[in-house]
Amino acid sequence: MNPRLTAVLARLCERLGLIFSTQAVKLPYLVDVVALQVLGQPIANGTYQTWEHGVVAKEVFRFIKHEAHDDPRFRVEPHFYSESGKQIRLAEGVALGSVLSPEEIAIIDFVADEYGHIPPEQLGYLTKRLNTEVPAEAWGSNRAAAMNEDAFLRLSPAWQSLCERISEQDLDDRSRWSEPIQEDPLAAFTKALNG
Amino acid sequence: MARPVRQFEPLWFDHQFKKELKKLHRPQQEKRLRELADLVTGLSRCSHPTHDPLLASWRPSAYHIPKIPSSVRLYEYRGAYPLRVIARWIEPSEEEPEGLVLLVAATLSHDHERLKEIIGNFRSDL
Numbered sequence: 001m002n003p004r005l006t007a008v009l010a011r012l013c014e015r016l017g018l019i020f021s022t023q024a025v026k027l028p029y030l031v032d033v034v035a036l037q038v039l040g041q042p043i044a045n046g047t048y049q050t051w052e053h054g055v056v057a058k059e060v061f062r063f064i065k066h067e068a069h070d071d072p073r074f075r076v077e078p079h080f081y082s083e084s085g086k087q088i089r090l091a092e093g094v095a096l097g098s099v100l101s102p103e104e105i106a107i108i109d110f111v112a113d114e115y116g117h118i119p120p121e122q123l124g125y126l127t128k129r130l131n132t133e134v135p136a137e138a139w140g141s142n143r144a145a146a147m148n149e150d151a152f153l154r155l156s157p158a159w160q161s162l163c164e165r166i167s168e169q170d171l172d173d174r175s176r177w178s179e180p181i182q183e184d185p186l187a188a189f190t191k192a193l194n195g
Numbered sequence: 196m197a198r199p200v201r202q203f204e205p206l207w208f209d210h211q212f213k214k215e216l217k218k219l220h221r222p223q224q225e226k227r228l229r230e231l232a233d234l235v236t237g238l239s240r241c242s243h244p245t246h247d248p249l250l251a252s253w254r255p256s257a258y259h260i261p262k263i264p265s266s267v268r269l270y271e272y273r274g275a276y277p278l279r280v281i282a283r284w285i286e287p288s289e290e291e292p293e294g295l296v297l298l299v300a301a302t303l304s305h306d307h308e309r310l311k312e313i314i315g316n317f318r319s320d321l
Contacts, residue, residue, distance in 0.1 A: 034310065110310055125261045132258045136265050153277070158211075158304035162281075166269075166300055167262040169205060171283055177297060178207075180199035185232035192208040193216055193228065 001059045001067070007099045008044040008108055009060060010073060010090060015112035018089040020079065021064050022120035025056045026127055029145060030111045030155065033130065035104065037152040043104045048147065050131060052140035054124030064088055129163045130154045198239045198294050203283075206300040215303040230274045231301065238296040244270045244284040253280075269299065277303055 001009075008028050013019060019027075032042035046057035064086055068076040073094050079087045100108070118126065128139065130151040145151075153159060170176075181188050202208070216224055234253060241247035245255040253272040258281055263269065272280040283297040 038310070107310075114309070128261050132260055132271060133256050135257065135259045136261075152307075156304070156307050158302060158306055159279075162211075162300055162302050163260050165206060166281060167260050169203070169299075171203065171263070171267050171297065171299065176204050178202040178204055180201050181235060185200075185235040186228055189208070189228045189231050192202075193213055193224075 001063045002045060003099055005044040005046050005057070005059055006063075006073075009063075009088075010094075011100065011105060011108045012112050012116065013074070013088060013090040015109055016116045018077075018087050019116070020120050021061075021086045021088060022053070022123060023116060024064060024088050025060045026054055026123050027111055027115060028057045028060060029055045029127060030115055031108050033147060033151045033155060034111060035107050036147055037149060038107060039103060042147070043100070043107065048145040049142040050134050050139055050145050051142060053121075054139075055127035055131065055145040058142075126155075126160065129160060132163075198296060199291075200235050200239050200296045200298060203297050203299045207298045209300070212301050212303070219303075227274075227278060227303070230278060231280070234272055234274070234280060235296075235298070238282060244268070244282075 005028060008031055009024060012024070012027050012031075016023070028044045028046050029048045032044050032046065032048070035041065035043045044057070046059055048055050049058055063071075064076060068074045068088060073091055075089050075091050077087050077089075079085050115123065115126065127145070128134070131146045132154070133146070134143070154163075216227060219227065234250075237247075237249045237253070238244075241249045244250070245257070250272070253274065255270050255272050258269040258271040259265070260269070268284045270282055270284060272282065274280065278301065280301045281299045283299055285291055285295040285297065287294040
């Protein structure tokens with residue numbers, strides 16, 4: 001794992017304490033989506049892919065599964081919710097290096113505070129909602145996840161909320177469809193706005 | 196219109212969207228409504244939900260979200276920032292001989308206020 005991705009993971013652990021592997025593999029993606037738009041470049045520079053349950057930083061997954069137990073900076077522990085799931089935290093007494101600038105730390109902390117407390121399965125949905133071009137059957141194909149401005153905009157609370165509201169609807173329920181717009185659409189929308 | 200366009204009443208022009216629209220000054224409000232009306236015209240006449248030049252300025256793309264079955268074909272249309280529209284495309288069938296477009300939702304809000312506030316401590320150009 002590159003030193004900056006390691007530093008991002010460490011900062012997330014420092015901010016959040018013990019985190020599930022699901023969070024550890026997904027939160028760096030959100031960090032880089034934000035950083036790319038706000039700072040003009042990613043912080044962690046991970047390889048972000050569309051796995052079955054959402055976007056995953058491939059290197060973090062590999063690190064937790066195969067390498068972290070040899071890294072004195074981290075502690076990896078099993079948890080009881082899932083046979084394959086793990087939790088990761090910073091080892092006690094570890095002093096973090098300063099490879100991150102104050103701006104970068106502010107972005108990581110923002111992501112930790114805003115998205116670090118979302119239940120893991122919801123975090124998966126959230127990363128999927130940043131990649132709405134990806135059809136359901138393509139999740140698991142490990143293609144590159146979106147890192148563009150669209151992904152950043154879709155992270156906004158209003159957009160996430162809109163996606164959730166759409167997800168909850170039965171769009172086949174014709175009783176909730178209006179009559180076709182017959183008149184001038186502009187007049188119809190003006191009426192809808194003021195109605 | 197060639198293809199009927201309907202509105203999904205629970206979400207289209209819902210309270211939130213109307214609130215966002217009403218926050219705008221009147222000329223801006225009218226501009227947004229005209230944009231939406233133009234989109235409706237485009238959707239009613241186009242031959243394809245994403246590839247028709249009539250819709251090119253909207254930079255359309257497929258819109259897949261969790262829990263919505265893949266048989267429900269949704270598309271995202273991008274107006275002048277920050278307007279976004281989600282619409283459902285239904286191919287012609289016995290039930291809908293001309294096909295149908297269902298306007299599902301629109302938003303004008305992509306706020307990252309808290310982020311701006313935090314990062315604003317470091318940069319003044321956000």
